[in-house]
């Protein structure tokens with residue numbers, strides 16, 4: 203009860219405020235309209251919050267004249283930029299050099315939809331017990347719309363509890379034979395690799411549900427599977443590597459309320475002792491998407507002749523594809539996915555797309571395969587789209603898919619002929635669209651990737 207007098211004084215201050223003098227935020231209301239984004243801010247942009255112990259920080263936003271706690275996550279990175287893994291492989295775990303304080307390369311994560319109006323000193327004074335605070339102004343680089351958040355520091359004895367929401371979760375089920383199933387839970391979706399257990403991130407089940415659902419038993423599976431096919435020709439040999447030859451193990455993990463970051467330990471054996479690996483690569487699960495920033499290390503120079511390519515596609519479920527449509531950056535008029543190739547589908551512009559989208563009234567997927575420009579522009583780089591219940595692919599013959607036929611099978615084909623040995627950065631992003639999605643709404647998601655919200659520490663208005 204040592205703290206009681208301080209609290210009493212603070213409570214009296216708040217109580218002394220006459221009801222009709224309720225501070226208004228009319229001076230600087232939120233003008234930020236973006237709401238699908240997750241915002242990532244470097245510690246360097248957090249002013250006075252830097253140097254504080256992370257366990258003593260809480261994040262607030264001003265709504266209807268009151269500062270209220272919002273859900274946040276702080277992930278530390280060490281001096282080499284490596285995330286300070288708190289879970290996953292034991293030998294990958296580490297602590298930051300400052301042992302848990304906020305420094306320049308640590309990252310604060312918040313949701314754009316939670317951000318609020320700009321606070322006045324009178325609002326700040328109502329946050330009981332805080333030792334200090336920092337205002338952070340968030341700006342949409344496209345519209346210049348603004349919103350604010352407030353990072354408060356509390357004495358260790360009286361740090362308020364955290365909000366209870368946990369939008370992202372990775373659950374790993376270990377089977378008796380040593381295999382593992384990875385369940386990736388977002389806010390309104392879950393996918394797992396249960397039928398392809400050597401690849402932690404290959405989806406063989408996708409379910410969509412109401413916000414914060416964790417039980418997907420009885421939820422229809424929307425997918426057959428994601429499928430990858432790599433062809434590499436070098437030193438007079440041509441190798442084909444399919445989904446099942448590509449192993450993705452997970453190293454370190456950080457599993458917070460707003461994102462799960464997992465180290466991607468991808469490995470593909472070529473031949474002659476050559477392996478494709480992916481140093482400094484991640485699988486990141488967000489509230490409404492999965493992103494996979496990857497540095498692919500090509501260990502050999504690929505031949506100019508013969509085929510060298512990488513194909514990354516998704517096939518929908520043979521029964522549960524009904525009601526789905528497809529459109530993309532080059533084909534804005536949706537075509538119907540029904541296992542039959544229509545005239546409109548035959549006329550699709552097959553140029554390499556910036557993005558692809560499949561959607562129904564129950565939700566959908568918006569995907570982007572980001573590859574180096576010179577590969578995207580190669581002549582044979584293109585869209586893959588097949589809607590034909592009788593279609594048979596290589597994968598079918600080799601038993602790598604689970605259902606015969608192609609139902610809105612779509613994705614990206616990247617030409618790699620002549621690729622020089624080296625490390626190539628790329629990213630694969632899939633947003634899981636909530637029910638009610640309509641064409642045109644994809645722009646909000648694409649803006650998140652193309653023009654992320656920015657933040658800087660500011661002094662409060664007086």
Ligand SMILES: [Ca+2]
Nearest residue numbers: 279280305308
């Ligand atoms: Ca750090």
Ligand SMILES: [Ca+2]
Nearest residue numbers: 278298303305
């Ligand atoms: Ca730190």
Ligand SMILES: [Ca+2]
Nearest residue numbers: 538540542589
């Ligand atoms: Ca069709």
